[in-house]
Amino acid sequence: MSDFAGAKDPDFVALGLGATGMMAMLWTVACGRRAVGVEMRGDPSLGVHWNIREDFYHHLGLIDQLMTENWGDERVPTYPDGRPIRLRDIFYSNDTEPGDVYADEVLAGVEHSHISGLIYHTEFIDDRWVDGKPHRVLTILEPQKPPTENDSTKIRRPVIDVLNGPSVFQAGASEVLVLLRRYLELVEKMDLEAGLEPRVRLFLSHRVVVGDEGDGDGFLKWMRQEDGFVSLRDGRKQILIEEIQELDYRNKFRRIRKPGTDVIDLGVPEVFMIAEGFDSNDADRLGFRQEDVEVDHQDGRGPTVAQADYLAGFVELYVGPRLRRRIASEFDSEGNEYWVRQIAVGHEDDPEVGWILVQVPDFETFDPVAAGLVPAGTPKTATEYVGAHQRLIRDYYLEQVALILEMPRADLEKVQLPYGPKLFSLVERAGADALVAANGVVAGDSFGNGHFLTSGGAITGMVGHAGRMLTYWEDRDKGVPVETAIRTLADSIKTDTFDWLQVSAQEFSQAVPINFGDERVREIQKRTSREADERATTVEAVRRRRHSLVPLDTSDWRRLTVRSGRLHTADLPPLSETHPALAGGPGQPASAADSVAREPVTHGAAS
Numbered sequence: 001m002s003d004f005a006g007a008k009d010p011d012f013v014a015l016g017l018g019a020t021g022m023m024a025m026l027w028t029v030a031c032g033r034r035a036v037g038v039e040m041r042g043d044p045s046l047g048v049h050w051n052i053r054e055d056f057y058h059h060l061g062l063i064d065q066l067m068t069e070n071w072g073d074e075r076v077p078t079y080p081d082g083r084p085i086r087l088r089d090i091f092y093s094n095d096t097e098p099g100d101v102y103a104d105e106v107l108a109g110v111e112h113s114h115i116s117g118l119i120y121h122t123e124f125i126d127d128r129w130v131d132g133k134p135h136r137v138l139t140i141l142e143p144q145k146p147p148t149e150n151d152s153t154k155i156r157r158p159v160i161d162v163l164n165g166p167s168v169f170q171a172g173a174s175e176v177l178v179l180l181r182r183y184l185e186l187v188e189k190m191d192l193e194a195g196l197e198p199r200v201r202l203f204l205s206h207r208v209v210v211g212d213e214g215d216g217d218g219f220l221k222w223m224r225q226e227d228g229f230v231s232l233r234d235g236r237k238q239i240l241i242e243e244i245q246e247l248d249y250r251n252k253f254r255r256i257r258k259p260g261t262d263v264i265d266l267g268v269p270e271v272f273m274i275a276e277g278f279d280s281n282d283a284d285r286l287g288f289r290q291e292d293v294e295v296d297h298q299d300g301r302g303p304t305v306a307q308a309d310y311l312a313g314f315v316e317l318y319v320g321p322r323l324r325r326r327i328a329s330e331f332d333s334e335g336n337e338y339w340v341r342q343i344a345v346g347h348e349d350d351p352e353v354g355w356i357l358v359q360v361p362d363f364e365t366f367d368p369v370a371a372g373l374v375p376a377g378t379p380k381t382a383t384e385y386v387g388a389h390q391r392l393i394r395d396y397y398l399e400q401v402a403l404i405l406e407m408p409r410a411d412l413e414k415v416q417l418p419y420g421p422k423l424f425s426l427v428e429r430a431g432a433d434a435l436v437a438a439n440g441v442v443a444g445d446s447f448g449n450g451h452f453l454t455s456g457g458a459i460t461g462m463v464g465h466a467g468r469m470l471t472y473w474e475d476r477d478k479g480v481p482v483e484t485a486i487r488t489l490a491d492s493i494k495t496d497t498f499d500w501l502q503v504s505a506q507e508f509s510q511a512v513p514i515n516f517g518d519e520r521v522r523e524i525q526k527r528t529s530r531e532a533d534e535r536a537t538t539v540e541a542v543r544r545r546r547h548s549l550v551p552l553d554t555s556d557w558r559r560l561t562v563r564s565g566r567l568h569t570a571d572l573p574p575l576s577e578t579h580p581a582l583a584g585g586p587g588q589p590a591s592a593a594d595s596v597a598r599e600p601v602t603h604g605a606a607s
Helices: 021-029 057-071 087-091 103-109 159-163 173-194 218-224 281-283 385-403 409-413 456-465 468-477 482-504 518-528 541-550 552-557
Strands: 012-015 036-039 050-054 121-127 139-140 167-172 201-204 206-208 229-231 237-249 252-257 271-275 290-292 294-296 301-307 307-314 322-331 337-345 355-359 419-428 429-431 435-437 440-442
Touching: 021 036, 021 173, 021 271, 021 468, 036 206, 050 057, 050 173, 050 456, 057 087, 057 167, 057 456, 087 103, 087 173, 103 173, 159 429, 159 456, 159 482, 167 173, 167 307, 173 201, 206 281, 237 429, 271 482, 307 385, 322 385, 337 385, 355 385, 355 468, 385 409, 385 419, 429 482, 435 482, 456 482, 468 482
Parallel strands: 012 036, 012 271, 036 201, 121 322, 271 440
Antiparallel strands: 050 167, 121 139, 206 237, 229 237, 237 252, 290 429, 294 301, 307 355, 307 419, 322 337, 337 355, 435 440
């Protein structure tokens, strides 16, 4: 990009163009301001599926409305045939169809569809043992009715209320992100072509200048890394960025300044927001620190770090318009009971979407030596050791997938697995203050992260933190001083994040999922006769041992390893009323199966 018109001294700069950063940019432009976005990774590539609350639909609707009110239809991006693009309708509309569709296809006019799907089947399987015996309770909930028009009461709601509500939509994260990105790109393009001051400037392979990373001792290297944030006397930051080239160097991603390019001066924005994921170098350079969040599970051990390990995989089978959750009992060698969770997420009318995540019990180590697959003393870096470790992970994952889908393990072996299973750990962390400069805040996962299992992070960022920019610009229009408005913005970000932490704490040790909605939680408690705050056993020492076997690499999430197989398009088998331990499935053997009481229950009808 050789023409940097509109990039100097913008109203808003987003450092990181995930959902939080792009929604914050959209609110800024919709409120009549200029926004600049800086991203290192080019186009969005996040492959997971999100369970999305209704509020997001209404936020998009209000952005559409404000774009027309503040700029007129002539400055709203259009389809190739000249019709104005409405973000809300591309996300979901009663007038279009769901299915296997890309946002780019809809925007190009090739597909007359929407990118999200509704959730018609919300299912909760409680397979926790009762009185030392297998016990199953099924709860099938009525599907949520989708919205048909904008609802102003779903704007500016406290995040705790948003997250305590049920998920209504399912959508591929990449398609939601592509929709937001393309809209911003179209705004930028139409302004540049018309010779107008651009409302949007995007720098998609850039970062804040970090200086020479190749040599120097730690202190001098740190001093050079301050270069991209230039401190002014009043505490504000001037921002300098550079174009980068990404290298895959010895199985690690490395980034250097693109040869032959110069530093780009973005000047001093009124406000900038850092939302670059849970590990932000830019936030760290400005002195921001996260601390582990501790939760008292009332199990006699006092407050402990909120942490859990999961295996994630993308399986090409037809989960469909379904959100299925399962909680089950697992037992260690001494008979101690642990609760583990699984979740299966699909997409309406799309047979290729099967995101399945399974929790790893704290006593499971995936240790090849203990499993007898390699001799004692085998180096952890040896091919045999790593291969055995991966085999144990895959075996456990498929066993658990078979339980939540109620499909034979042999059938799952034949299904194509484009991603995973990958082992990763979630640790809740949060900062003390989102304000990192007189004109800068930290948001999204960069400020704090709670439990991801029900898309709480995505919702907190793009509905909560980003939505606070609407209030910020409204305050500024009312004459509120910049320093007051930014202080309010930072405090609101912290409130949103701690709302998320409060809601998601139960996902670490309690029984009932957080995104079924308060009324549904009460219904599940009634049906299962178990309280939502009932606790499970946790053991941290064994979890640390599991991590020491083969360290986790967060960059590995961007590496696809396809295990070839078939596409499974048939519907999932109907849920059985029999606990798998009584039906020959894996689990603690039951010695008195005939006497086990079962209480299969269905509530409502899932269409």
